[in-house]
Amino acid sequence: MNTFRKIMVFTIIGLFLGAGVLPGISGKEYKINNIWNMELLPENCVQEGLSNEDNTIGYNLPDLQVPVIYLSGIIVPRAAVKVNAWIVNYGSVAVTDDFKVGTYLDGSYIGGQTWSEGLEIGQILVFSGTFQWPNDESSHTVTVKADVNGWIEESNENNNENSVTASGGDIVADFIWSVDGLTVTFTDTSTGGSGLNHCAWDFTDDGNDDKWGTPVTYTYPDSGTYTIKHWARGNDGSTDVCRKDITVDYKDPIESNFSYVRNGLTVTFTDTSTGGNGVYNSAWDFTDDGADDKWSTEVTHTYPSPGTYTVKHWVQGNDGSTDICRITITCKRSKAINTPFLRFLENHPHIFPLLRNILNV
Numbered sequence: 001m002n003t004f005r006k007i008m009v010f011t012i013i014g015l016f017l018g019a020g021v022l023p024g025i026s027g028k029e030y031k032i033n034n035i036w037n038m039e040l041l042p043e044n045c046v047q048e049g050l051s052n053e054d055n056t057i058g059y060n061l062p063d064l065q066v067p068v069i070y071l072s073g074i075i076v077p078r079a080a081v082k083v084n085a086w087i088v089n090y091g092s093v094a095v096t097d098d099f100k101v102g103t104y105l106d107g108s109y110i111g112g113q114t115w116s117e118g119l120e121i122g123q124i125l126v127f128s129g130t131f132q133w134p135n136d137e138s139s140h141t142v143t144v145k146a147d148v149n150g151w152i153e154e155s156n157e158n159n160n161e162n163s164v165t166a167s168g169g170d171i172v173a174d175f176i177w178s179v180d181g182l183t184v185t186f187t188d189t190s191t192g193g194s195g196l197n198h199c200a201w202d203f204t205d206d207g208n209d210d211k212w213g214t215p216v217t218y219t220y221p222d223s224g225t226y227t228i229k230h231w232a233r234g235n236d237g238s239t240d241v242c243r244k245d246i247t248v249d250y251k252d253p254i255e256s257n258f259s260y261v262r263n264g265l266t267v268t269f270t271d272t273s274t275g276g277n278g279v280y281n282s283a284w285d286f287t288d289d290g291a292d293d294k295w296s297t298e299v300t301h302t303y304p305s306p307g308t309y310t311v312k313h314w315v316q317g318n319d320g321s322t323d324i325c326r327i328t329i330t331c332k333r334s335k336a337i338n339t340p341f342l343r344f345l346e347n348h349p350h351i352f353p354l355l356r357n358i359l360n361v
Contacts, residue, residue: 060092061153062091062119062152063154063155064088064091064119065090065160066087066160067086067162068085069085070085071195074194074195075133075166075167076194077168078135080132080133081133083131085126086124086127087115087124088122088123089120090121093121094121095152099151100114100148101114101146105131109148110131112148113129127144137192138169139192142163142164144162168192169192170234171233171236171238172192173190173240173241174242175188175190175228175242176189182219182221182248182250183217183219184203184217184218185216186215186217186218186230188215190234192234193236193238194235194236196234196235197235199230200212201218201228202228203218204227205226209231222250225245225246226245228244251321253317253321254276254279254315254321255273255275255276256315257273257274257325258270258273258311260327260329262329264333265305265331265332269284269299275317275321276317277318278317279315280317282297282314283313286301286311306333308329311328313326
């Protein structure tokens with residue numbers, strides 16, 4: 001970004017701020033407090049655990065995203081409300097050029113700030129701004145967008161913003177959740193009520209509150225669909241309840257494995273596969289020649305001669321998942337002793353070592 005462009009941008013912003021208005025909000029009954037701030041978290045603090053599914057195209061480019069956004073303060077008509085957001089570079093290279101972070105209220109720009117100190121991969125830029133809430137009890141959407149002017153070339157230009165909706169009326173209970181196997185994390189997203197004062201969770205809608213606060217985590221005993229009851233109380237004393245159905249489907253696909261016991265050239269194979277809600281069926285290819293020789297969870301096979309063989313084992317779980325494993329085994333002839341004389345030699349190998357070698361016992 002050249003010097004003339006910077007001067008023009010800052011001059012235009014200064015004119016808007018000096019007049020106490022910004023584009024798109026002319027004629028409103030509220031003014032902007034012009035308090036905006038950005039700072040980096042410590043260098044050893046990088047963002048982890050948030051989805052980066054949008055960053056799927058482009059190489060050697062940065063990718064600015066807004067994974068976290070929330071409002072703080074008492075949300076009532078004409079109150080000072082603070083928007084807080086994280087700007088994270090999920091790209092493959094650092095941001096070295098200037099970029100601007102902007103805030104929008106119901107789609108209209110209300111303020112922002114330019115960042116000129118770069119942003120490393122995974123580094124978190126904390127953005128905040130204070131503005132006056134509209135003079136009504138309707139719901140309003142606040143959006144924070146990174147690189148509003150498009151100065152940065154990114155791997156994905158369509159994932160630069162995030163929004164939060166709130167209202168100045170009674171609290172409206174709401175929540176979001178994320179599923180990891182049988183464990184679910186619930187986060188309150190209630191709006192109105194001058195902000196959230198307290199909330200409770202009934203994870204099976206059985207009439208008993210299981211946990212209080214937000215966010216909370218709960219692990220279900222089995223896969224299935226559960227009804228969640230969420231109660232919320234606002235700072236103004238208003239309360240509300242909402243219910244949502246969620247589905248947890250823990251998938252533990254089957255993993256093929258087996259054990260075996262050798263008795264000379266005869267080998268007994270036993271399926272020891274895990275997962276898949278148990279074994280439904282299994283097949284054995286005793287020489288890995290592409291043809292299934294036997295079907296069952298425990299089978300016996302006699303090889304024609306000593307040697308090394310690769311055994312292929314296919315298994316299907318009760319959940320429909322399948323898996324294959326291969327194990328190499330070595331078979332030798334049995335050294336069983338069947339006569340008193342040979343048993344004597346077996347017990348006294350130092351007497352006739354040559355004879356023992358000849359007899360191969």
